[in-house]
Amino acid sequence: MRHLITPMDLSVEETMNILDLAERISIGPQLYKHVADGRQLATLFYEPSTRTRLSFESAMLSLGGQTLGFSSAAQSSASKGETVADTARVVSCYADIIAMRHPKEGAPLQASIYSRIPIINAGDGGHAHPTQTLIDMMTIRQRKGKLNNLTIGFCGDLKFGRTVHSLVSSLTRFSDNKFYFISPEELRIPDYLRDDVLNPSNSTYEEVSSLEDTLPKLDVLYMTRVQKERFFNEEEYLRLKDVYILDEEKLKLADKDMPVLHPLPRVDEISLDVDDDPRAAYFDQVQNGKYIRMALIMALLGITDPVTGRTVLD
Numbered sequence: 001m002r003h004l005i006t007p008m009d010l011s012v013e014e015t016m017n018i019l020d021l022a023e024r025i026s027i028g029p030q031l032y033k034h035v036a037d038g039r040q041l042a043t044l045f046y047e048p049s050t051r052t053r054l055s056f057e058s059a060m061l062s063l064g065g066q067t068l069g070f071s072s073a074a075q076s077s078a079s080k081g082e083t084v085a086d087t088a089r090v091v092s093c094y095a096d097i098i099a100m101r102h103p104k105e106g107a108p109l110q111a112s113i114y115s116r117i118p119i120i121n122a123g124d125g126g127h128a129h130p131t132q133t134l135i136d137m138m139t140i141r142q143r144k145g146k147l148n149n150l151t152i153g154f155c156g157d158l159k160f161g162r163t164v165h166s167l168v169s170s171l172t173r174f175s176d177n178k179f180y181f182i183s184p185e186e187l188r189i190p191d192y193l194r195d196d197v198l199n200p201s202n203s204t205y206e207e208v209s210s211l212e213d214t215l216p217k218l219d220v221l222y223m224t225r226v227q228k229e230r231f232f233n234e235e236e237y238l239r240l241k242d243v244y245i246l247d248e249e250k251l252k253l254a255d256k257d258m259p260v261l262h263p264l265p266r267v268d269e270i271s272l273d274v275d276d277d278p279r280a281a282y283f284d285q286v287q288n289g290k291y292i293r294m295a296l297i298m299a300l301l302g303i304t305d306p307v308t309g310r311t312v313l314d
């Protein structure tokens with residue numbers, strides 16, 4: 001049995017196989033509409049979500065399976081003090097696979113120790129968001145045709161932005177990528193990303209503060225929201241939340257083929273006038289989210305791809 005807690009739980013080959021399966025699903029989703037007949041997905045969301053929870057549910061329904069779950073801790077027995085470990089044991093009796101979001105870093109890992117069914121981390125605190133990483137990689141590959149030899153700028157809240165941490169970790173395994181981390185001093189990448197991921201992989205990176213100066217150098221721009229819910233101090237949040245706002249005027253500084261990604265939700269960091277720019281890729285990411293989660297459910301449940309006759313993971 002396999003779980004997905006961080007993107008590094010998948011080898012590069014397995015990652016590419018999941019991206020390829022998601023592409024096949026996007027071309028012919030009707031070929032997959034009964035592959036999970038009789039299987040059940042539990043969505044255990046202790047923290048708010050629109051895209052991740054609904055796309056997981058839509059994915060399972062589109063594969064012929066069913067869903068159950070809760071969308072806030074208050075709706076579950078966590079509100080009475082039940083532990084994540086006990087909840088994982090209990091839900092293992094009801095479903096075939098679990099997608100879990102939790103505000104505490106490490107909660108899905110803890111669940112995986114006690115679960116009898118695969119656990120997918122749907123975002124844990126400021127730590128990781130591996131399914132978003134697969135979506136981001138699918139979108140970058142669609143736009144740039146590759147995942148290596150790219151100069152990628154990450155802008156905004158790089159301290160708490162778990163999608164950034166996960167995507168950077170995964171992209172360090174592809175050759176010749178260069179990273180620009182664009183943030184205020186207070187929202188720099190966490191030490192562990194520098195010390196345990198970037199430096200050991202000999203990655204090339206720079207930490208900078210000017211979006212305008214960096215834009216002309218980029219092949220890909222990844223914008224992020226300043227994560228209000230992770231701040232202890234409201235004043236600090238208000239001071240930092242609008243430091244970077246991407247608009248059409250600033251985009252004139254960028255390459256005409258530089259896709260703009262954002263995991264969403266956005267607040268003010270991408271102005272609405274960017275939505276009509278062909279470089280805006282964030283709604284492609286939303287659509288890819290459903291295909292990636294269909295592919296991932298198939299992979300972790302060991303479901304054979306009717307097109308290739310093979311499963312994705314050994």
Ligand code: CP
Nearest residue numbers: 049050051052263264
């Ligand atoms: N990108 C993402 O995780 O969105 P939600 O918080 O709406 O799930």
